[in-house]
Amino acid sequence: MKKKAFYSCFLILTFLCIIMALPSTRSWAGEEYTASVMRILFQEGTVRLEEESGESRQVTEDLRLQSGNVLETEEESMVSVGLDEIKIVTLKEESEAKVKKAAKDLSIYLSKGNLFFQVLSPLPQDESFDIETSTMMVGIRGTSGYVMIGEEGRDRLIVTDGRVHVTGTHPVTGEVKEAEVHAGQRLTVYLYDDREVDSIVLYLEDLTLEEAPSAMLHWILSDEDRIGKVSADTGWTEDEMRQRMDQQRKQAATDYSRQVTIFVPSEGKMFDGTPLTGKLAPLITGLPDGYMAEVKTEGSQTETGRSANRVSSYIIRDESGEDVTERFPHVEVIEGTLSVMPAMRMERSDRPSFREPAEERQGDGTGSDGEGTGHSPFDIVRPTPAP
Numbered sequence: 001m002k003k004k005a006f007y008s009c010f011l012i013l014t015f016l017c018i019i020m021a022l023p024s025t026r027s028w029a030g031e032e033y034t035a036s037v038m039r040i041l042f043q044e045g046t047v048r049l050e051e052e053s054g055e056s057r058q059v060t061e062d063l064r065l066q067s068g069n070v071l072e073t074e075e076e077s078m079v080s081v082g083l084d085e086i087k088i089v090t091l092k093e094e095s096e097a098k099v100k101k102a103a104k105d106l107s108i109y110l111s112k113g114n115l116f117f118q119v120l121s122p123l124p125q126d127e128s129f130d131i132e133t134s135t136m137m138v139g140i141r142g143t144s145g146y147v148m149i150g151e152e153g154r155d156r157l158i159v160t161d162g163r164v165h166v167t168g169t170h171p172v173t174g175e176v177k178e179a180e181v182h183a184g185q186r187l188t189v190y191l192y193d194d195r196e197v198d199s200i201v202l203y204l205e206d207l208t209l210e211e212a213p214s215a216m217l218h219w220i221l222s223d224e225d226r227i228g229k230v231s232a233d234t235g236w237t238e239d240e241m242r243q244r245m246d247q248q249r250k251q252a253a254t255d256y257s258r259q260v261t262i263f264v265p266s267e268g269k270m271f272d273g274t275p276l277t278g279k280l281a282p283l284i285t286g287l288p289d290g291y292m293a294e295v296k297t298e299g300s301q302t303e304t305g306r307s308a309n310r311v312s313s314y315i316i317r318d319e320s321g322e323d324v325t326e327r328f329p330h331v332e333v334i335e336g337t338l339s340v341m342p343a344m345r346m347e348r349s350d351r352p353s354f355r356e357p358a359e360e361r362q363g364d365g366t367g368s369d370g371e372g373t374g375h376s377p378f379d380i381v382r383p384t385p386a387p
Helices: 002-021 216-221 226-234 239-252
Strands: 026-028 031-033 039-044 046-048 056-058 068-073 077-080 086-089 096-102 105-112 113-119 126-130 135-139 144-150 156-161 165-168 178-184 183-190 200-206 260-263 267-270 282-284 292-297 305-317 331-334 336-341
Touching: 068 077, 077 165, 086 096, 105 113, 113 126, 113 135, 113 216, 135 144, 144 216, 144 226, 156 165, 156 178, 156 216, 156 226, 165 200, 178 183, 178 200, 216 226, 216 239, 226 239, 260 305, 305 331
Parallel strands: 105 126, 260 331, 267 336
Antiparallel strands: 026 031, 039 077, 046 056, 046 068, 068 096, 077 086, 086 113, 096 105, 113 144, 126 135, 135 165, 144 156, 156 183, 165 178, 183 200, 260 282, 292 305, 305 336
């Protein structure tokens, strides 16, 4: 009996030690919940979740996700998902993505909108994490970035720290291209349906801070650790990113629908044989405070008459000097005229007459009426006294 009691106690203690050695767990609706479970970290606005079966579920924070779930955000909405303890994706407004997980292989298929991704530490060699679109697959090992679905297959990727490997595939021709994208670079996918070779192009370029999307900057600046990583890999300082975001906020608050009018002055001169071109600066109304317009005019009038003093081009710049012309849809141009008037001519009868010196006079001997007097018409003729 003592032996049996001893063995029973030994087995119980062994079982307890095994339990204590297991990873930390807690109960979630009757199931074990570990750090590797996919769950909702944060949501804002209207977010929908659809099961693989097509059934919809209400989204709440800490909601556990399953492979095959589809998340969709509406306007002014967003949702962040913890895929495990080191992988986080954030779905922006009007976006849709499907989560797929099989053992240690994890992928997010983005079919609409934009998402941010972040991997806090490098993945083990036996794990994979991919973000896919209809044209590219982004292989992520330990980095952060921004994926955007574009029109006509022009999907884009921006890497904010680290690097990723991209495999692009033309959905019709099946042609495959690959590229390595580093922090501070942007990749754009271009598709061509009129060829078999180079039907897909992965266009890689360095991204300037001025070109950085405002949503991406806001996401970077919302986390101190992220700021440090991005600054170290891109060279963008925190102050520069905050200044750029402030500029973008001002731009977002600007009423670009306002009417802007460019008045081109009319000019004129007397004919002198040289061309008349516009010299006066146009008058511009309706621009927001701090904005300016650069206007170029063309037009020339040399001969007597008039022609239009036209605007050949204009550029509207904001307070920082950035070209924001395309943001103003309502710009009216009122053209002036260039007028050349005939030169004034004075006839001899309009000028005063002066008597010429006697030695310079040229009489023809005809008298005042020009017939035989021997005097010029301008001479003073005195009568001859009678004998």
